[in-house]
Amino acid sequence: MRPPPALPVELKGVSTCFGKTWIHKNLDLAVSAGEVVALVGGSGSGKTTLLxxxxxxxxxxxxxVRLFGETLGEGGRSARLARRRRFGMLFQHGALFSALTVFANIAFPLREFGLTDEVLIRDLVLLKMAMVELEPEVAARMPAELSGGMVKRVALARALALEPELLLLDEPTAGLDPDRSAGFVDLIRSLHRSLGLTVVLVTHDLDTLAALASRVAVLSEGRILAAGPLEEIMTVQDPFIQRFFHSERSRAALARAGESR
Ligand SMILES: Nc1ncnc2c1ncn2[C@@H]1O[C@H](COP(=O)(O)OP(=O)(O)OP(=O)(O)O)[C@@H](O)[C@H]1O
Known part of the structure:
Protein backbone atom coordinates (compact mmCIF):
# COMPACT_ATOMS: atom_id res chain seq x y z
CA MET A 1 0.00 0.00 0.00
CA ARG A 2 1.24 3.48 -0.85
CA PRO A 3 1.95 5.82 2.07
CA PRO A 4 -0.52 8.73 2.32
CA PRO A 5 0.68 11.91 0.52
CA ALA A 6 2.73 14.24 2.72
CA LEU A 7 0.85 17.12 4.27
CA PRO A 8 1.65 20.50 2.68
CA VAL A 9 2.09 22.04 6.15
CA GLU A 10 2.59 20.42 9.53
CA LEU A 11 3.56 22.22 12.73
CA LYS A 12 4.42 20.06 15.72
CA GLY A 13 5.02 21.44 19.19
CA VAL A 14 6.03 24.87 17.89
CA SER A 15 7.04 27.40 20.52
CA THR A 16 8.16 30.90 19.62
CA CYS A 17 9.83 33.42 21.83
CA PHE A 18 10.74 37.08 21.19
CA GLY A 19 12.88 38.34 24.05
CA LYS A 20 11.14 37.09 27.17
CA THR A 21 7.71 36.81 25.57
CA TRP A 22 6.42 33.46 24.40
CA ILE A 23 4.15 33.95 21.37
CA HIS A 24 3.41 30.29 20.60
CA LYS A 25 3.49 27.49 23.13
CA ASN A 26 3.63 23.90 21.95
CA LEU A 27 1.40 24.67 18.96
CA ASP A 28 0.23 21.95 16.54
CA LEU A 29 -1.43 22.48 13.17
CA ALA A 30 -1.76 20.29 10.08
CA VAL A 31 -2.98 21.46 6.68
CA SER A 32 -4.08 18.88 4.11
CA ALA A 33 -3.73 19.21 0.34
CA GLY A 34 -6.46 21.31 -1.25
CA GLU A 35 -7.66 22.92 1.96
CA VAL A 36 -8.13 26.65 2.49
CA VAL A 37 -7.23 27.19 6.14
CA ALA A 38 -7.85 30.62 7.65
CA LEU A 39 -5.82 31.56 10.71
CA VAL A 40 -7.65 33.97 12.97
CA GLY A 41 -6.70 35.39 16.32
CA GLY A 42 -6.36 38.62 18.24
CA SER A 43 -3.93 41.32 17.22
CA GLY A 44 -0.40 40.24 18.15
CA SER A 45 -1.40 36.61 18.70
CA GLY A 46 1.32 35.49 16.28
CA LYS A 47 -0.50 34.75 13.01
CA THR A 48 1.99 36.46 10.70
CA THR A 49 4.86 34.93 12.67
CA LEU A 50 3.35 31.50 12.05
CA LEU A 51 3.12 32.12 8.29
CA VAL A 65 7.87 22.83 10.94
CA ARG A 66 7.36 20.41 8.06
CA LEU A 67 6.55 21.40 4.50
CA PHE A 68 5.44 18.61 2.15
CA GLY A 69 6.75 16.08 4.65
CA GLU A 70 10.24 17.59 4.94
CA THR A 71 11.53 19.38 8.01
CA LEU A 72 12.47 22.95 7.17
CA GLY A 73 16.20 23.39 7.15
CA GLU A 74 16.64 19.69 6.28
CA GLY A 75 18.80 18.78 3.30
CA GLY A 76 21.25 20.82 1.30
CA ARG A 77 20.84 23.82 -0.99
CA SER A 78 19.17 21.82 -3.77
CA ALA A 79 16.55 20.35 -1.37
CA ARG A 80 15.84 23.85 -0.03
CA LEU A 81 15.49 25.27 -3.56
CA ALA A 82 13.19 22.42 -4.59
CA ARG A 83 11.03 23.13 -1.53
CA ARG A 84 11.08 26.87 -2.23
CA ARG A 85 9.46 26.32 -5.64
CA ARG A 86 6.46 24.62 -4.05
CA PHE A 87 5.06 27.64 -2.20
CA GLY A 88 4.28 31.26 -2.94
CA MET A 89 3.62 33.96 -0.38
CA LEU A 90 1.57 37.12 -0.59
CA PHE A 91 2.90 39.41 2.13
CA GLN A 92 0.81 41.96 3.96
CA HIS A 93 0.64 45.17 1.80
CA GLY A 94 2.09 43.26 -1.19
CA ALA A 95 5.77 43.96 -0.42
CA LEU A 96 6.58 44.69 -4.07
CA PHE A 97 10.10 45.88 -4.93
CA SER A 98 9.43 49.60 -5.31
CA ALA A 99 12.36 50.22 -7.68
CA LEU A 100 11.26 47.49 -10.13
CA THR A 101 8.47 47.58 -12.70
CA VAL A 102 5.47 45.29 -12.41
CA PHE A 103 7.06 43.06 -15.05
CA ALA A 104 10.36 42.82 -13.17
CA ASN A 105 8.56 42.13 -9.89
CA ILE A 106 6.69 39.16 -11.37
CA ALA A 107 9.76 37.96 -13.27
CA PHE A 108 11.91 38.15 -10.12
CA PRO A 109 11.32 34.59 -8.84
CA LEU A 110 11.78 33.18 -12.35
CA ARG A 111 15.16 34.89 -12.71
CA GLU A 112 16.08 33.93 -9.15
CA PHE A 113 15.57 30.32 -10.18
CA GLY A 114 17.91 30.69 -13.09
CA LEU A 115 15.54 31.26 -16.00
CA THR A 116 17.37 33.33 -18.62
CA ASP A 117 15.30 32.85 -21.76
CA GLU A 118 13.75 36.33 -22.08
CA VAL A 119 11.01 35.17 -24.47
CA LEU A 120 9.93 32.48 -22.02
CA ILE A 121 10.11 34.92 -19.08
CA ARG A 122 7.92 37.38 -21.00
CA ASP A 123 5.35 34.68 -21.83
CA LEU A 124 5.25 33.44 -18.24
CA VAL A 125 4.90 36.95 -16.79
CA LEU A 126 2.05 37.78 -19.19
CA LEU A 127 0.38 34.47 -18.38
CA LYS A 128 0.52 35.19 -14.64
CA MET A 129 -0.78 38.70 -15.25
CA ALA A 130 -3.73 37.28 -17.20
CA MET A 131 -4.39 34.81 -14.37
CA VAL A 132 -4.78 37.67 -11.90
CA GLU A 133 -6.78 39.72 -14.44
CA LEU A 134 -4.22 42.45 -15.08
CA GLU A 135 -3.96 44.05 -18.52
CA PRO A 136 -0.56 43.63 -20.24
CA GLU A 137 -0.08 47.45 -20.33
CA VAL A 138 0.31 47.41 -16.55
CA ALA A 139 3.62 45.52 -16.94
CA ALA A 140 5.62 48.70 -17.54
CA ARG A 141 4.27 50.59 -14.52
CA MET A 142 6.06 51.13 -11.23
CA PRO A 143 4.43 49.93 -7.98
CA ALA A 144 3.86 53.55 -6.84
CA GLU A 145 1.60 54.08 -9.87
CA LEU A 146 -0.77 51.24 -8.92
CA SER A 147 -4.00 51.23 -6.94
CA GLY A 148 -4.13 49.12 -3.77
CA GLY A 149 -6.09 46.41 -5.57
CA MET A 150 -3.55 46.26 -8.40
CA VAL A 151 -0.65 46.00 -5.93
CA LYS A 152 -2.33 42.91 -4.45
CA ARG A 153 -2.83 41.39 -7.90
CA VAL A 154 0.79 41.97 -8.89
CA ALA A 155 1.93 40.47 -5.59
CA LEU A 156 -0.34 37.48 -6.23
CA ALA A 157 1.05 37.06 -9.76
CA ARG A 158 4.56 37.09 -8.28
CA ALA A 159 3.54 34.52 -5.64
CA LEU A 160 2.22 32.29 -8.44
CA ALA A 161 5.25 32.76 -10.71
CA LEU A 162 6.85 29.42 -9.87
CA GLU A 163 3.53 27.56 -10.10
CA PRO A 164 3.41 26.65 -6.42
CA GLU A 165 1.17 24.04 -4.83
CA LEU A 166 0.87 26.01 -1.60
CA LEU A 167 -0.14 29.66 -1.35
CA LEU A 168 0.25 31.66 1.86
CA LEU A 169 -1.70 34.90 2.08
CA ASP A 170 -1.19 37.46 4.84
CA GLU A 171 -4.26 39.70 5.13
CA PRO A 172 -5.00 39.49 1.38
CA THR A 173 -7.90 41.96 1.45
CA ALA A 174 -6.65 44.43 4.09
CA GLY A 175 -6.86 48.00 2.85
CA LEU A 176 -9.18 47.23 -0.07
CA ASP A 177 -12.64 48.77 -0.37
CA PRO A 178 -15.55 46.26 -0.20
CA ASP A 179 -15.92 45.94 -4.00
CA ARG A 180 -12.21 45.41 -4.64
CA SER A 181 -12.03 43.06 -1.68
CA ALA A 182 -14.90 40.95 -3.04
CA GLY A 183 -13.26 40.88 -6.50
CA PHE A 184 -9.95 39.74 -5.01
CA VAL A 185 -11.66 37.03 -2.95
CA ASP A 186 -13.41 35.76 -6.11
CA LEU A 187 -10.05 35.65 -7.87
CA ILE A 188 -8.41 33.67 -5.05
CA ARG A 189 -11.36 31.30 -4.95
CA SER A 190 -11.22 30.63 -8.67
CA LEU A 191 -7.42 30.17 -8.64
CA HIS A 192 -7.74 27.76 -5.72
CA ARG A 193 -10.20 25.69 -7.74
CA SER A 194 -8.52 25.85 -11.12
CA LEU A 195 -4.94 25.30 -9.90
CA GLY A 196 -5.80 22.82 -7.11
CA LEU A 197 -3.89 24.95 -4.59
CA THR A 198 -3.60 24.51 -0.86
CA VAL A 199 -4.09 27.89 0.80
CA VAL A 200 -3.23 29.17 4.28
CA LEU A 201 -4.39 32.70 4.93
CA VAL A 202 -4.40 35.15 7.78
CA THR A 203 -7.37 37.47 7.86
CA HIS A 204 -9.30 39.76 10.17
CA ASP A 205 -12.00 40.14 7.58
CA LEU A 206 -15.11 38.06 8.12
CA ASP A 207 -16.27 38.42 4.50
CA THR A 208 -12.94 37.06 3.25
CA LEU A 209 -12.91 34.25 5.77
CA ALA A 210 -16.51 33.18 5.20
CA ALA A 211 -16.10 33.24 1.42
CA LEU A 212 -12.83 31.30 1.27
CA ALA A 213 -12.07 29.13 4.28
CA SER A 214 -12.80 25.42 4.26
CA ARG A 215 -11.41 25.33 7.80
CA VAL A 216 -10.77 28.01 10.41
CA ALA A 217 -7.94 27.72 12.94
CA VAL A 218 -8.21 29.98 15.97
CA LEU A 219 -4.94 31.08 17.53
CA SER A 220 -5.30 32.02 21.16
CA GLU A 221 -2.93 32.04 24.13
CA GLY A 222 -0.12 30.63 22.06
CA ARG A 223 -1.85 27.59 20.61
CA ILE A 224 -4.55 26.54 18.19
CA LEU A 225 -7.59 26.74 20.41
CA ALA A 226 -9.91 25.17 17.84
CA ALA A 227 -9.79 24.22 14.16
CA GLY A 228 -12.70 23.17 12.00
CA PRO A 229 -15.36 24.32 9.57
CA LEU A 230 -16.65 27.81 10.28
CA GLU A 231 -20.08 26.59 11.43
CA GLU A 232 -18.40 24.35 14.01
CA ILE A 233 -15.95 27.00 15.22
CA MET A 234 -18.77 29.47 15.79
CA THR A 235 -20.27 27.19 18.42
CA VAL A 236 -17.07 27.03 20.51
CA GLN A 237 -17.55 28.68 23.88
CA ASP A 238 -14.59 31.03 24.12
CA PRO A 239 -14.57 34.80 24.70
CA PHE A 240 -12.43 35.59 21.61
CA ILE A 241 -14.56 33.38 19.34
CA GLN A 242 -17.76 34.82 20.70
CA ARG A 243 -16.52 38.38 20.13
CA PHE A 244 -15.06 37.64 16.70
CA PHE A 245 -17.96 35.70 15.22
CA HIS A 246 -21.01 36.94 17.04
CA SER A 247 -20.87 40.73 16.72
CA GLU A 248 -23.51 42.39 14.56
CA ARG A 249 -20.91 43.05 11.84
CA SER A 250 -19.87 39.41 11.87
CA ARG A 251 -23.41 38.18 11.57
CA ALA A 252 -23.99 40.42 8.54
CA ALA A 253 -20.79 39.18 6.87
CA LEU A 254 -21.69 35.56 7.48
CA ALA A 255 -25.20 36.09 6.11
CA ARG A 256 -23.71 37.68 2.95
CA ALA A 257 -21.34 34.72 2.54
CA GLY A 258 -24.23 32.27 2.96
CA GLU A 259 -26.11 34.03 0.13
CA SER A 260 -23.15 34.00 -2.27
CA ARG A 261 -21.96 30.40 -1.66
N1 LIG B 1 10.96 39.87 14.65
C1 LIG B 1 10.34 40.17 15.78
N2 LIG B 1 11.00 40.59 16.87
C2 LIG B 1 10.38 40.86 18.02
N3 LIG B 1 9.06 40.75 18.20
C3 LIG B 1 8.31 40.35 17.16
C4 LIG B 1 8.91 40.04 15.89
N4 LIG B 1 7.93 39.65 15.03
C5 LIG B 1 6.77 39.72 15.74
N5 LIG B 1 7.01 40.14 17.00
C6 LIG B 1 5.99 40.30 18.05
O1 LIG B 1 5.30 39.07 18.17
C7 LIG B 1 3.91 39.27 18.37
C8 LIG B 1 3.13 38.56 17.28
O2 LIG B 1 3.32 39.26 16.05
P1 LIG B 1 2.55 38.85 14.71
O3 LIG B 1 2.83 39.92 13.71
O4 LIG B 1 2.88 37.47 14.36
O5 LIG B 1 1.04 38.91 15.21
P2 LIG B 1 -0.31 38.90 14.38
O6 LIG B 1 -1.22 37.93 15.07
O7 LIG B 1 -0.04 38.65 12.94
O8 LIG B 1 -0.80 40.38 14.62
P3 LIG B 1 -1.71 41.40 13.75
O9 LIG B 1 -3.05 40.75 13.63
O10 LIG B 1 -1.74 42.62 14.58
O11 LIG B 1 -1.01 41.59 12.42
C9 LIG B 1 3.71 40.77 18.39
O12 LIG B 1 3.70 41.19 19.74
C10 LIG B 1 4.93 41.32 17.67
O13 LIG B 1 5.25 42.60 18.13
Missing part, protein backbone atom coordinates in the same frame (compact mmCIF):
# COMPACT_ATOMS: atom_id res chain seq x y z
CA UNK A 52 6.74 33.26 8.26
CA UNK A 53 7.76 30.12 10.10
CA UNK A 54 5.89 27.95 7.60
CA UNK A 55 8.16 29.21 4.82
CA UNK A 56 11.36 29.24 6.84
CA UNK A 57 11.74 33.01 7.20
CA UNK A 58 11.77 32.55 10.97
CA UNK A 59 12.82 29.61 13.13
CA UNK A 60 10.74 28.57 16.14
CA UNK A 61 12.55 28.28 19.47
CA UNK A 62 11.19 24.74 19.82
CA UNK A 63 9.26 22.27 17.74
CA UNK A 64 9.19 21.24 14.13
Missing amino acids: RQMVGLLQPAEGE
Whole structure:
Protein backbone atom coordinates (compact mmCIF):
# COMPACT_ATOMS: atom_id res chain seq x y z
CA MET A 1 0.00 0.00 0.00
CA ARG A 2 1.24 3.48 -0.85
CA PRO A 3 1.95 5.82 2.07
CA PRO A 4 -0.52 8.73 2.32
CA PRO A 5 0.68 11.91 0.52
CA ALA A 6 2.73 14.24 2.72
CA LEU A 7 0.85 17.12 4.27
CA PRO A 8 1.65 20.50 2.68
CA VAL A 9 2.09 22.04 6.15
CA GLU A 10 2.59 20.42 9.53
CA LEU A 11 3.56 22.22 12.73
CA LYS A 12 4.42 20.06 15.72
CA GLY A 13 5.02 21.44 19.19
CA VAL A 14 6.03 24.87 17.89
CA SER A 15 7.04 27.40 20.52
CA THR A 16 8.16 30.90 19.62
CA CYS A 17 9.83 33.42 21.83
CA PHE A 18 10.74 37.08 21.19
CA GLY A 19 12.88 38.34 24.05
CA LYS A 20 11.14 37.09 27.17
CA THR A 21 7.71 36.81 25.57
CA TRP A 22 6.42 33.46 24.40
CA ILE A 23 4.15 33.95 21.37
CA HIS A 24 3.41 30.29 20.60
CA LYS A 25 3.49 27.49 23.13
CA ASN A 26 3.63 23.90 21.95
CA LEU A 27 1.40 24.67 18.96
CA ASP A 28 0.23 21.95 16.54
CA LEU A 29 -1.43 22.48 13.17
CA ALA A 30 -1.76 20.29 10.08
CA VAL A 31 -2.98 21.46 6.68
CA SER A 32 -4.08 18.88 4.11
CA ALA A 33 -3.73 19.21 0.34
CA GLY A 34 -6.46 21.31 -1.25
CA GLU A 35 -7.66 22.92 1.96
CA VAL A 36 -8.13 26.65 2.49
CA VAL A 37 -7.23 27.19 6.14
CA ALA A 38 -7.85 30.62 7.65
CA LEU A 39 -5.82 31.56 10.71
CA VAL A 40 -7.65 33.97 12.97
CA GLY A 41 -6.70 35.39 16.32
CA GLY A 42 -6.36 38.62 18.24
CA SER A 43 -3.93 41.32 17.22
CA GLY A 44 -0.40 40.24 18.15
CA SER A 45 -1.40 36.61 18.70
CA GLY A 46 1.32 35.49 16.28
CA LYS A 47 -0.50 34.75 13.01
CA THR A 48 1.99 36.46 10.70
CA THR A 49 4.86 34.93 12.67
CA LEU A 50 3.35 31.50 12.05
CA LEU A 51 3.12 32.12 8.29
CA ARG A 52 6.74 33.26 8.26
CA GLN A 53 7.76 30.12 10.10
CA MET A 54 5.89 27.95 7.60
CA VAL A 55 8.16 29.21 4.82
CA GLY A 56 11.36 29.24 6.84
CA LEU A 57 11.74 33.01 7.20
CA LEU A 58 11.77 32.55 10.97
CA GLN A 59 12.82 29.61 13.13
CA PRO A 60 10.74 28.57 16.14
CA ALA A 61 12.55 28.28 19.47
CA GLU A 62 11.19 24.74 19.82
CA GLY A 63 9.26 22.27 17.74
CA GLU A 64 9.19 21.24 14.13
CA VAL A 65 7.87 22.83 10.94
CA ARG A 66 7.36 20.41 8.06
CA LEU A 67 6.55 21.40 4.50
CA PHE A 68 5.44 18.61 2.15
CA GLY A 69 6.75 16.08 4.65
CA GLU A 70 10.24 17.59 4.94
CA THR A 71 11.53 19.38 8.01
CA LEU A 72 12.47 22.95 7.17
CA GLY A 73 16.20 23.39 7.15
CA GLU A 74 16.64 19.69 6.28
CA GLY A 75 18.80 18.78 3.30
CA GLY A 76 21.25 20.82 1.30
CA ARG A 77 20.84 23.82 -0.99
CA SER A 78 19.17 21.82 -3.77
CA ALA A 79 16.55 20.35 -1.37
CA ARG A 80 15.84 23.85 -0.03
CA LEU A 81 15.49 25.27 -3.56
CA ALA A 82 13.19 22.42 -4.59
CA ARG A 83 11.03 23.13 -1.53
CA ARG A 84 11.08 26.87 -2.23
CA ARG A 85 9.46 26.32 -5.64
CA ARG A 86 6.46 24.62 -4.05
CA PHE A 87 5.06 27.64 -2.20
CA GLY A 88 4.28 31.26 -2.94
CA MET A 89 3.62 33.96 -0.38
CA LEU A 90 1.57 37.12 -0.59
CA PHE A 91 2.90 39.41 2.13
CA GLN A 92 0.81 41.96 3.96
CA HIS A 93 0.64 45.17 1.80
CA GLY A 94 2.09 43.26 -1.19
CA ALA A 95 5.77 43.96 -0.42
CA LEU A 96 6.58 44.69 -4.07
CA PHE A 97 10.10 45.88 -4.93
CA SER A 98 9.43 49.60 -5.31
CA ALA A 99 12.36 50.22 -7.68
CA LEU A 100 11.26 47.49 -10.13
CA THR A 101 8.47 47.58 -12.70
CA VAL A 102 5.47 45.29 -12.41
CA PHE A 103 7.06 43.06 -15.05
CA ALA A 104 10.36 42.82 -13.17
CA ASN A 105 8.56 42.13 -9.89
CA ILE A 106 6.69 39.16 -11.37
CA ALA A 107 9.76 37.96 -13.27
CA PHE A 108 11.91 38.15 -10.12
CA PRO A 109 11.32 34.59 -8.84
CA LEU A 110 11.78 33.18 -12.35
CA ARG A 111 15.16 34.89 -12.71
CA GLU A 112 16.08 33.93 -9.15
CA PHE A 113 15.57 30.32 -10.18
CA GLY A 114 17.91 30.69 -13.09
CA LEU A 115 15.54 31.26 -16.00
CA THR A 116 17.37 33.33 -18.62
CA ASP A 117 15.30 32.85 -21.76
CA GLU A 118 13.75 36.33 -22.08
CA VAL A 119 11.01 35.17 -24.47
CA LEU A 120 9.93 32.48 -22.02
CA ILE A 121 10.11 34.92 -19.08
CA ARG A 122 7.92 37.38 -21.00
CA ASP A 123 5.35 34.68 -21.83
CA LEU A 124 5.25 33.44 -18.24
CA VAL A 125 4.90 36.95 -16.79
CA LEU A 126 2.05 37.78 -19.19
CA LEU A 127 0.38 34.47 -18.38
CA LYS A 128 0.52 35.19 -14.64
CA MET A 129 -0.78 38.70 -15.25
CA ALA A 130 -3.73 37.28 -17.20
CA MET A 131 -4.39 34.81 -14.37
CA VAL A 132 -4.78 37.67 -11.90
CA GLU A 133 -6.78 39.72 -14.44
CA LEU A 134 -4.22 42.45 -15.08
CA GLU A 135 -3.96 44.05 -18.52
CA PRO A 136 -0.56 43.63 -20.24
CA GLU A 137 -0.08 47.45 -20.33
CA VAL A 138 0.31 47.41 -16.55
CA ALA A 139 3.62 45.52 -16.94
CA ALA A 140 5.62 48.70 -17.54
CA ARG A 141 4.27 50.59 -14.52
CA MET A 142 6.06 51.13 -11.23
CA PRO A 143 4.43 49.93 -7.98
CA ALA A 144 3.86 53.55 -6.84
CA GLU A 145 1.60 54.08 -9.87
CA LEU A 146 -0.77 51.24 -8.92
CA SER A 147 -4.00 51.23 -6.94
CA GLY A 148 -4.13 49.12 -3.77
CA GLY A 149 -6.09 46.41 -5.57
CA MET A 150 -3.55 46.26 -8.40
CA VAL A 151 -0.65 46.00 -5.93
CA LYS A 152 -2.33 42.91 -4.45
CA ARG A 153 -2.83 41.39 -7.90
CA VAL A 154 0.79 41.97 -8.89
CA ALA A 155 1.93 40.47 -5.59
CA LEU A 156 -0.34 37.48 -6.23
CA ALA A 157 1.05 37.06 -9.76
CA ARG A 158 4.56 37.09 -8.28
CA ALA A 159 3.54 34.52 -5.64
CA LEU A 160 2.22 32.29 -8.44
CA ALA A 161 5.25 32.76 -10.71
CA LEU A 162 6.85 29.42 -9.87
CA GLU A 163 3.53 27.56 -10.10
CA PRO A 164 3.41 26.65 -6.42
CA GLU A 165 1.17 24.04 -4.83
CA LEU A 166 0.87 26.01 -1.60
CA LEU A 167 -0.14 29.66 -1.35
CA LEU A 168 0.25 31.66 1.86
CA LEU A 169 -1.70 34.90 2.08
CA ASP A 170 -1.19 37.46 4.84
CA GLU A 171 -4.26 39.70 5.13
CA PRO A 172 -5.00 39.49 1.38
CA THR A 173 -7.90 41.96 1.45
CA ALA A 174 -6.65 44.43 4.09
CA GLY A 175 -6.86 48.00 2.85
CA LEU A 176 -9.18 47.23 -0.07
CA ASP A 177 -12.64 48.77 -0.37
CA PRO A 178 -15.55 46.26 -0.20
CA ASP A 179 -15.92 45.94 -4.00
CA ARG A 180 -12.21 45.41 -4.64
CA SER A 181 -12.03 43.06 -1.68
CA ALA A 182 -14.90 40.95 -3.04
CA GLY A 183 -13.26 40.88 -6.50
CA PHE A 184 -9.95 39.74 -5.01
CA VAL A 185 -11.66 37.03 -2.95
CA ASP A 186 -13.41 35.76 -6.11
CA LEU A 187 -10.05 35.65 -7.87
CA ILE A 188 -8.41 33.67 -5.05
CA ARG A 189 -11.36 31.30 -4.95
CA SER A 190 -11.22 30.63 -8.67
CA LEU A 191 -7.42 30.17 -8.64
CA HIS A 192 -7.74 27.76 -5.72
CA ARG A 193 -10.20 25.69 -7.74
CA SER A 194 -8.52 25.85 -11.12
CA LEU A 195 -4.94 25.30 -9.90
CA GLY A 196 -5.80 22.82 -7.11
CA LEU A 197 -3.89 24.95 -4.59
CA THR A 198 -3.60 24.51 -0.86
CA VAL A 199 -4.09 27.89 0.80
CA VAL A 200 -3.23 29.17 4.28
CA LEU A 201 -4.39 32.70 4.93
CA VAL A 202 -4.40 35.15 7.78
CA THR A 203 -7.37 37.47 7.86
CA HIS A 204 -9.30 39.76 10.17
CA ASP A 205 -12.00 40.14 7.58
CA LEU A 206 -15.11 38.06 8.12
CA ASP A 207 -16.27 38.42 4.50
CA THR A 208 -12.94 37.06 3.25
CA LEU A 209 -12.91 34.25 5.77
CA ALA A 210 -16.51 33.18 5.20
CA ALA A 211 -16.10 33.24 1.42
CA LEU A 212 -12.83 31.30 1.27
CA ALA A 213 -12.07 29.13 4.28
CA SER A 214 -12.80 25.42 4.26
CA ARG A 215 -11.41 25.33 7.80
CA VAL A 216 -10.77 28.01 10.41
CA ALA A 217 -7.94 27.72 12.94
CA VAL A 218 -8.21 29.98 15.97
CA LEU A 219 -4.94 31.08 17.53
CA SER A 220 -5.30 32.02 21.16
CA GLU A 221 -2.93 32.04 24.13
CA GLY A 222 -0.12 30.63 22.06
CA ARG A 223 -1.85 27.59 20.61
CA ILE A 224 -4.55 26.54 18.19
CA LEU A 225 -7.59 26.74 20.41
CA ALA A 226 -9.91 25.17 17.84
CA ALA A 227 -9.79 24.22 14.16
CA GLY A 228 -12.70 23.17 12.00
CA PRO A 229 -15.36 24.32 9.57
CA LEU A 230 -16.65 27.81 10.28
CA GLU A 231 -20.08 26.59 11.43
CA GLU A 232 -18.40 24.35 14.01
CA ILE A 233 -15.95 27.00 15.22
CA MET A 234 -18.77 29.47 15.79
CA THR A 235 -20.27 27.19 18.42
CA VAL A 236 -17.07 27.03 20.51
CA GLN A 237 -17.55 28.68 23.88
CA ASP A 238 -14.59 31.03 24.12
CA PRO A 239 -14.57 34.80 24.70
CA PHE A 240 -12.43 35.59 21.61
CA ILE A 241 -14.56 33.38 19.34
CA GLN A 242 -17.76 34.82 20.70
CA ARG A 243 -16.52 38.38 20.13
CA PHE A 244 -15.06 37.64 16.70
CA PHE A 245 -17.96 35.70 15.22
CA HIS A 246 -21.01 36.94 17.04
CA SER A 247 -20.87 40.73 16.72
CA GLU A 248 -23.51 42.39 14.56
CA ARG A 249 -20.91 43.05 11.84
CA SER A 250 -19.87 39.41 11.87
CA ARG A 251 -23.41 38.18 11.57
CA ALA A 252 -23.99 40.42 8.54
CA ALA A 253 -20.79 39.18 6.87
CA LEU A 254 -21.69 35.56 7.48
CA ALA A 255 -25.20 36.09 6.11
CA ARG A 256 -23.71 37.68 2.95
CA ALA A 257 -21.34 34.72 2.54
CA GLY A 258 -24.23 32.27 2.96
CA GLU A 259 -26.11 34.03 0.13
CA SER A 260 -23.15 34.00 -2.27
CA ARG A 261 -21.96 30.40 -1.66
N1 LIG B 1 10.96 39.87 14.65
C1 LIG B 1 10.34 40.17 15.78
N2 LIG B 1 11.00 40.59 16.87
C2 LIG B 1 10.38 40.86 18.02
N3 LIG B 1 9.06 40.75 18.20
C3 LIG B 1 8.31 40.35 17.16
C4 LIG B 1 8.91 40.04 15.89
N4 LIG B 1 7.93 39.65 15.03
C5 LIG B 1 6.77 39.72 15.74
N5 LIG B 1 7.01 40.14 17.00
C6 LIG B 1 5.99 40.30 18.05
O1 LIG B 1 5.30 39.07 18.17
C7 LIG B 1 3.91 39.27 18.37
C8 LIG B 1 3.13 38.56 17.28
O2 LIG B 1 3.32 39.26 16.05
P1 LIG B 1 2.55 38.85 14.71
O3 LIG B 1 2.83 39.92 13.71
O4 LIG B 1 2.88 37.47 14.36
O5 LIG B 1 1.04 38.91 15.21
P2 LIG B 1 -0.31 38.90 14.38
O6 LIG B 1 -1.22 37.93 15.07
O7 LIG B 1 -0.04 38.65 12.94
O8 LIG B 1 -0.80 40.38 14.62
P3 LIG B 1 -1.71 41.40 13.75
O9 LIG B 1 -3.05 40.75 13.63
O10 LIG B 1 -1.74 42.62 14.58
O11 LIG B 1 -1.01 41.59 12.42
C9 LIG B 1 3.71 40.77 18.39
O12 LIG B 1 3.70 41.19 19.74
C10 LIG B 1 4.93 41.32 17.67
O13 LIG B 1 5.25 42.60 18.13
